[in-house]
Amino acid sequence: MIIKIDFESEIPIYEQLKRQIIQGIAKGDLSKGEELPSVRQLAEDIGINLHTVNKSYNLLKDEGYLVVDRRKGTRVSDTMPEPNxxxxxxxxxxxxxxxxxxxxxxxxxxxxxxxxxxxxxxxxxxxxxxxxxx
Amino acid sequence: MIIKIDFESEIPIYEQLKRQIIQGIAKGDLSKGEELPSVRQLAEDIGINLHTVNKSYNLLKDEGYLVVDRRKGTRVSDTMPEPNxxxxxxxxxxxxxxxxxxxxxxxxxxxxxxxxxxxxxxxxxxxxxxxxxx
Amino acid sequence: MIIKIDFESEIPIYEQLKRQIIQGIAKGDLSKGEELPSVRQLAEDIGINLHTVNKSYNLLKDEGYLVVDRRKGTRVSDTMPEPNxxxxxxxxxxxxxxxxxxxxxxxxxxxxxxxxxxxxxxxxxxxxxxxxxx
Amino acid sequence: MIIKIDFESEIPIYEQLKRQIIQGIAKGDLSKGEELPSVRQLAEDIGINLHTVNKSYNLLKDEGYLVVDRRKGTRVSDTMPEPNxxxxxxxxxxxxxxxxxxxxxxxxxxxxxxxxxxxxxxxxxxxxxxxxxx
DNA sequence: GTGGTCTAGACCACC
DNA sequence: GTGGTCTAGACCACA
CATH class of the missing domain: 1.10.287 (Helix Hairpins)
Structure with missing residues (x-):
C-alpha cells in the first residue's frame, strides 16, 4: 500500500498517515490481521520522523484499528472499532x-x-x- | 443567531465561529446582505478576543461569504462563493x-x-x- | 462623467473618487477649467458622505489637479501638476x-x-x- | 537578501515586506524552493513584531508565492502563482x-x-x- | 526549533 | 462608530 504525504498540507503529517491507513483498511488494501511495517521502517520509507509514525500508530491503536503484538509487531485489528x-x-x-x-x-x-x-x-x-x- | 463556542474543543475558536456562520447562512438564520455584528460586539457577546472574531470574518471574506461595506460594516455577501x-x-x-x-x-x-x-x-x-x- | 464607487473595495472611497477624477481628466471627460459638481451635489449623487467628497477634492487641489474659486466653485486646473x-x-x-x-x-x-x-x-x-x- | 522597511511610510509594514519578497523573487535574490528565515528570526532582524512578519508570510502563502513545509519551515514555492x-x-x-x-x-x-x-x-x-x- | 492560536491593549484610517 | 495595523507576551501543536 502506497502512502503519500503532502508536507505542505495544513493537516499534520501524523493525521494524514492515520487517515490513509484507515482508508487503506476500508478499501481492502490492508486486510484484517495484516502486519504493518515497523515504525522505523515506515518512517524511513516516507521520509518522516519516527515519532510521527509512532503517533499515528498509537492513535489508531487507541481507536481500535490496530493492535500491537510483542512478537508480531503492529497489525490491523481483527475487529473494527464500534462507533461510540x-x-x-x-x-x-x-x-x-x-x-x-x-x-x-x-x-x-x-x-x-x-x-x-x-x-x-x-x-x-x-x-x-x-x-x-x- | 446564537453562537456557541466550545472552549475545550481541539478545533480553533475562529474555525468554530467560521463554521457556525456558514451553517447559519445555509440554514437561513443569516440572510443574504444581512449585517453581522461588529467584531468588537460579537467578541464581547461570545466572550472572546476581537482579533479572533476578526480572523473568522476575514477568512469568510476571503472565501466569498462575507463582504465588508466601508459604510455599513460586515455583511453576508449577496452571492455565495463558487466551488473552485x-x-x-x-x-x-x-x-x-x-x-x-x-x-x-x-x-x-x-x-x-x-x-x-x-x-x-x-x-x-x-x-x-x-x-x-x- | 460617471463616477462608480465600489463600497466593498479595500481602496478608500475618497481615493477611488480621486483616481476616477484623474482618469477623467486624462481621458478628456473632464476638460481644463471645467467646473465640477459641488461637494454637496456630488456626495448626494454618489450616495456617500459629504466629508468624503471634500477630502478627495482637497487632495486633488493640493496635488494641483483642481482649483477652488469662490465664485465659480471647484474647477479643473488649467495647468496640470509638475512631476516632483x-x-x-x-x-x-x-x-x-x-x-x-x-x-x-x-x-x-x-x-x-x-x-x-x-x-x-x-x-x-x-x-x-x-x-x-x- | 536585504529587507528595508520605511516606518514612516503610509504603506503597512506587512505590505512593504510582502512587496520586497516578491521583488526579491523576481530579481532572483530568492530562488525557487529557497528557505526563508523563520518569522521570529526575520522579525528580530528587521526590528518588527513576529506577527507582522507572519501576516506577510501568510498573504504570500495564500497568493501562492510561499509554501510552508511542515518539516523545513517557510520556503519559496517551486511554482509561481497563476494570474487569476x-x-x-x-x-x-x-x-x-x-x-x-x-x-x-x-x-x-x-x-x-x-x-x-x-x-x-x-x-x-x-x-x-x-x-x-x- | 518551527508555525499556529489566543489574548490584550494601543493607535489609526475611514466614514 | 467601523475595521485595519502593530505590538507584546503567552501557550500549544508539530516535527
Whole structure:
C-alpha cells in the first residue's frame, strides 16, 4: 500500500498517515490481521520522523484499528472499532458543516450524495468478502 | 443567531465561529446582505478576543461569504462563493476519509446518506425561498 | 462623467473618487477649467458622505489637479501638476513592484507594455487637442 | 537578501515586506524552493513584531508565492502563482490609474514604457536561467 | 526549533 | 462608530 504525504498540507503529517491507513483498511488494501511495517521502517520509507509514525500508530491503536503484538509487531485489528457516542456526535457535526458549506457553494444534494455513495460502494466491493469483522 | 463556542474543543475558536456562520447562512438564520455584528460586539457577546472574531470574518471574506461595506460594516455577501477546484479536491478527500472511517465503524451506507440528505433538506426548506443567489 | 464607487473595495472611497477624477481628466471627460459638481451635489449623487467628497477634492487641489474659486466653485486646473521628485520616486517604486508581481505570475513583457501603451494612446487621442496644458 | 522597511511610510509594514519578497523573487535574490528565515528570526532582524512578519508570510502563502513545509519551515514555492481573473482586473485598474496620473503630469509614453521595460529586462536577466517555473 | 492560536491593549484610517 | 495595523507576551501543536 502506497502512502503519500503532502508536507505542505495544513493537516499534520501524523493525521494524514492515520487517515490513509484507515482508508487503506476500508478499501481492502490492508486486510484484517495484516502486519504493518515497523515504525522505523515506515518512517524511513516516507521520509518522516519516527515519532510521527509512532503517533499515528498509537492513535489508531487507541481507536481500535490496530493492535500491537510483542512478537508480531503492529497489525490491523481483527475487529473494527464500534462507533461510540462521541464519534457519532462528531460525525454529525462534521457532516453538518461540510454539507452546509457545499450547499452554499451550490453543490446539489444529488451530487453530494452520489459522491458519498460512490466511496461506500468502493469499500463494499473490495471489503465485503472479508465480512467486515462483525 | 446564537453562537456557541466550545472552549475545550481541539478545533480553533475562529474555525468554530467560521463554521457556525456558514451553517447559519445555509440554514437561513443569516440572510443574504444581512449585517453581522461588529467584531468588537460579537467578541464581547461570545466572550472572546476581537482579533479572533476578526480572523473568522476575514477568512469568510476571503472565501466569498462575507463582504465588508466601508459604510455599513460586515455583511453576508449577496452571492455565495463558487466551488473552485481546490475546494472540490478538498471536499472529495474529506468525504473519502469520513466515509472510510464510518464504513469501518459499521455505519451502513443508507444511514450515512440519510444523515447527509436530512441536512440538505433542512437547508433547502429554509433557504430556497431566498433563491440561493444563483 | 460617471463616477462608480465600489463600497466593498479595500481602496478608500475618497481615493477611488480621486483616481476616477484623474482618469477623467486624462481621458478628456473632464476638460481644463471645467467646473465640477459641488461637494454637496456630488456626495448626494454618489450616495456617500459629504466629508468624503471634500477630502478627495482637497487632495486633488493640493496635488494641483483642481482649483477652488469662490465664485465659480471647484474647477479643473488649467495647468496640470509638475512631476516632483517624490512623485517620481513613488512611481518607480510602484512600477517596480507591479512589474515584479506581473513577471512572477508569467505576464510577458510585451503584454505588460502593450497594456500600458493602450492606455496612453487613449489619453493622447482624447486629450492631445487640448495641448496638455504645457 | 536585504529587507528595508520605511516606518514612516503610509504603506503597512506587512505590505512593504510582502512587496520586497516578491521583488526579491523576481530579481532572483530568492530562488525557487529557497528557505526563508523563520518569522521570529526575520522579525528580530528587521526590528518588527513576529506577527507582522507572519501576516506577510501568510498573504504570500495564500497568493501562492510561499509554501510552508511542515518539516523545513517557510520556503519559496517551486511554482509561481497563476494570474487569476481578479488579479488581471486589479492590474488593469492599477495601470489605468497610474498611467493616467503619469500622463497628466507630463510623463511621456516612451519614458513610462522604458521604465517598465527596464525592470522586466532586469528580472529576465537574473531569473531566466532558473526557467521561471513554467 | 518551527508555525499556529489566543489574548490584550494601543493607535489609526475611514466614514 | 467601523475595521485595519502593530505590538507584546503567552501557550500549544508539530516535527
Amino acid at each position: 457516542e462521541k464519534y457519532i456526535d462528531n460525525l454529525k457535526e462534521e457532516i453538518g458543516y461540510i454539507s452546509a458549506d457545499a450547499y452554499c457553494k451550490g453543490i446539489r444534494k444529488e451530487e453530494f450524495l452520489s459522491v458519498c455513495e460512490k466511496y461506500f460502494n468502493d469499500f463494499i466491493a473490495n471489503g465485503e468478502d472479508e465480512s467486515n469483522g462483525r | 477546484e481546490k475546494y472540490i479536491d478538498n471536499l472529495k478527500e474529506e468525504i473519502g476519509y469520513i466515509s472510510a472511517d464510518a464504513y469501518c465503524k459499521g455505519i451502513r451506507k443508507e444511514e450515512f446518506l440519510s444523515v447527509c440528505e436530512k441536512y440538505f433538506n433542512d437547508f433547502i426548506a429554509n433557504g430556497e425561498d431566498e433563491s440561493n443567489g444563483r | 521628485e517624490k512623485y517620481i520616486d513613488n512611481l518607480k517604486e510602484e512600477i517596480g513592484y507591479i512589474s515584479a508581481d506581473a513577471y512572477c505570475k508569467g505576464i510577458r513583457k510585451e503584454e505588460f507594455l502593450s497594456v500600458c501603451e493602450k492606455y496612453f494612446n487613449d489619453f493622447i487621442a482624447n486629450g492631445e487637442d487640448e495641448s496638455n496644458g504645457r | 481573473e481578479k488579479y488581471i482586473d486589479n492590474l488593469k485598474e492599477e495601470i489605468g490609474y497610474i498611467s493616467a496620473d503619469a500622463y497628466c503630469k507630463g510623463i511621456r509614453k516612451e519614458e513610462f514604457l522604458s521604465v517598465c521595460e527596464k525592470y522586466f529586462n532586469d528580472f529576465i536577466a537574473n531569473g531566466e536561467d532558473e526557467s521561471n517555473g513554467r
